[in-house]
Amino acid sequence: MSIVFAEIVRTDKLFIGFCSLIKRPFLRTFTLQLVINMKRILILGSTGSIGINALNVIKQFPGKFQIEALTVNTRIDLLEPQIDEFKPRLVVVKDDKLALELKKKVKGKCEVLKGIEGLCEAAAECDYDILIGAMVGFAGLAPTVEAIKRGKRIALANKETLVVAGELVTSLCRKHDTELIPVDSEHSAIYQCLVGENINEVEKIILTASGGPFLNKTKSELSNVTVDEALNHPNWKMGNKITIDSASMMNKGLEVIEAHWLFGLPKERIKVLIHPQSIVHSMVQFVDGSIKAQMGIPDMKLPIQYALTYPERFKNNFERADLPKISSLTFFEPDFDKYECLKLAFNALEVGGTSPCIMNAANEVAVDKFLKRKIKFSHIPELIETALNKMENHKAPDLDAIFECDKETREFVTNLK
Numbered sequence: 001m002s003i004v005f006a007e008i009v010r011t012d013k014l015f016i017g018f019c020s021l022i023k024r025p026f027l028r029t030f031t032l033q034l035v036i037n038m039k040r041i042l043i044l045g046s047t048g049s050i051g052i053n054a055l056n057v058i059k060q061f062p063g064k065f066q067i068e069a070l071t072v073n074t075r076i077d078l079l080e081p082q083i084d085e086f087k088p089r090l091v092v093v094k095d096d097k098l099a100l101e102l103k104k105k106v107k108g109k110c111e112v113l114k115g116i117e118g119l120c121e122a123a124a125e126c127d128y129d130i131l132i133g134a135m136v137g138f139a140g141l142a143p144t145v146e147a148i149k150r151g152k153r154i155a156l157a158n159k160e161t162l163v164v165a166g167e168l169v170t171s172l173c174r175k176h177d178t179e180l181i182p183v184d185s186e187h188s189a190i191y192q193c194l195v196g197e198n199i200n201e202v203e204k205i206i207l208t209a210s211g212g213p214f215l216n217k218t219k220s221e222l223s224n225v226t227v228d229e230a231l232n233h234p235n236w237k238m239g240n241k242i243t244i245d246s247a248s249m250m251n252k253g254l255e256v257i258e259a260h261w262l263f264g265l266p267k268e269r270i271k272v273l274i275h276p277q278s279i280v281h282s283m284v285q286f287v288d289g290s291i292k293a294q295m296g297i298p299d300m301k302l303p304i305q306y307a308l309t310y311p312e313r314f315k316n317n318f319e320r321a322d323l324p325k326i327s328s329l330t331f332f333e334p335d336f337d338k339y340e341c342l343k344l345a346f347n348a349l350e351v352g353g354t355s356p357c358i359m360n361a362a363n364e365v366a367v368d369k370f371l372k373r374k375i376k377f378s379h380i381p382e383l384i385e386t387a388l389n390k391m392e393n394h395k396a397p398d399l400d401a402i403f404e405c406d407k408e409t410r411e412f413v414t415n416l417k
């Protein structure tokens with residue numbers, strides 16, 4: 001009888017509308033969960049580019065997803081309308097003072113936690129099925145690890161988590177039977193190409209890169225580029241840090257390390273090709289020479305949706321790629337001499353230990369200095385290289401050693417002139 005009832009209401013938008021009238025978030029979620037197999041979501045970083053795109057995806061599928069918790073760093077002005085629209089049970093504001101300010105404003109609409117402890121508490125204790133890791137930088141590591149330990153599905157955009165602690169994170173996933181589904185478009189593409197395939201039959205994976213705003217500049221021209229020029233990405237609209245990483249190609253370097261941990265391939269079997277149109281999101285070449293590619297317009301909503309619905313695909317109304325209009329797709333080798341950050345990342349992966357963590361921390365500080373107009377664009381790889389040469393590399397770090405390494409490297413690079 002209850003199965004018949006569930007079938008009747010499954011597609012009934014009236015039922016979802018009825019549930020939205022239930023004032024208490026817990027009761028509303030419980031009622032929807034009981035009848036519809038609805039997934040509860042925690043978004044780490046809901047006010048960022050990925051976070052907002054994730055909420056836009058979720059809006060497309062009423063009754064399929066319920067927002068359980070949202071977190072931000074400081075932008076409570078963007079969080080407030082999200083609270084009104086998505087009615088989370090809990091929100092976390094990393095900044096202590098702003099968390100208190102928000103608490104007064106929302107007046108009991110939802111619970112408000114603060115600080116990094118609040119982020120970890122949300123990941124460790126909240127009732128959710130999928131965590132969307134959309135925070136930027138090293139800060140995403142601690143709450144993501146809490147979610148991994150609970151065996152929750154992780155839809156991971158925060159590539160830095162895998163760059164700094166790939167070995168620990170992937171072994172924790174194996175231990176807790178946690179699904180780590182990439183959101184990064186290149187890795188989502190490879191994940192999609194690998195469905196039904198045997199990883200042992202992969203010859204190499206090919207990560208595509210747009211080449212960023214400075215594709216047609218020479219190495220010497222890079223020293224005089226401005227912050228505004230670096231933030232003007234030709235194909236993707238993203239947060240500031242990843243946009244600068246794309247201009248320096250550190251983003252592709254981070255993605256090489258991310259791919260290494262996600263797919264278990266050595267650096268020799270991970271290739272980077274420049275593809276200025278950003279239509280082929282990445283490719284897999286198999287041992288028989290066949291190449292599979294995943295294509296689409298450059299829009300993060302698709303890889304986010306895939307990570308939420310995998311192994312299913314849900315019909316959506318997002319824009320489709322118009323191939324005759326695009327007409328030509330081109331590919332060429334990156335210039336490792338010009339894109340020094342890409343070379344540094346391949347080297348850091350080869351050295352291993354805390355080397356990728358040092359590189360990542362140095363890059364985060366250097367990008368911040370560049371955005372604040374304290375250093376030139378061409379100083380970014382210089383600061384990273386100095387940090388890699390001066391900081392001690394630990395061969396098999398545990399989580400505490402990784403946190404220590406990140407902290408020490410930040411101090412070191414912050415004080416570099």
Ligand code: NDP
Nearest residue numbers: 045047048049050072073074075135136139157158238239
């Ligand atoms: P944004 O800078 O746009 O957003 C970052 C989000 O994280 C914001 O909600 C921000 O809060 C929050 N946040 C930032 N720092 C902290 C902190 N220290 N503690 C708690 N919360 C914090 O970044 P993106 O959305 O562009 O990128 C997010 C991640 O996804 C990155 O790792 C990036 O590399 C990856 N990615 C992004 C893509 C994109 O298209 N944007 C594509 C592929 C991967 P607040 O708003 O309050 O500052």
Ligand code: MG
Nearest residue numbers: 184185186255
């Ligand atoms: Mg990417």
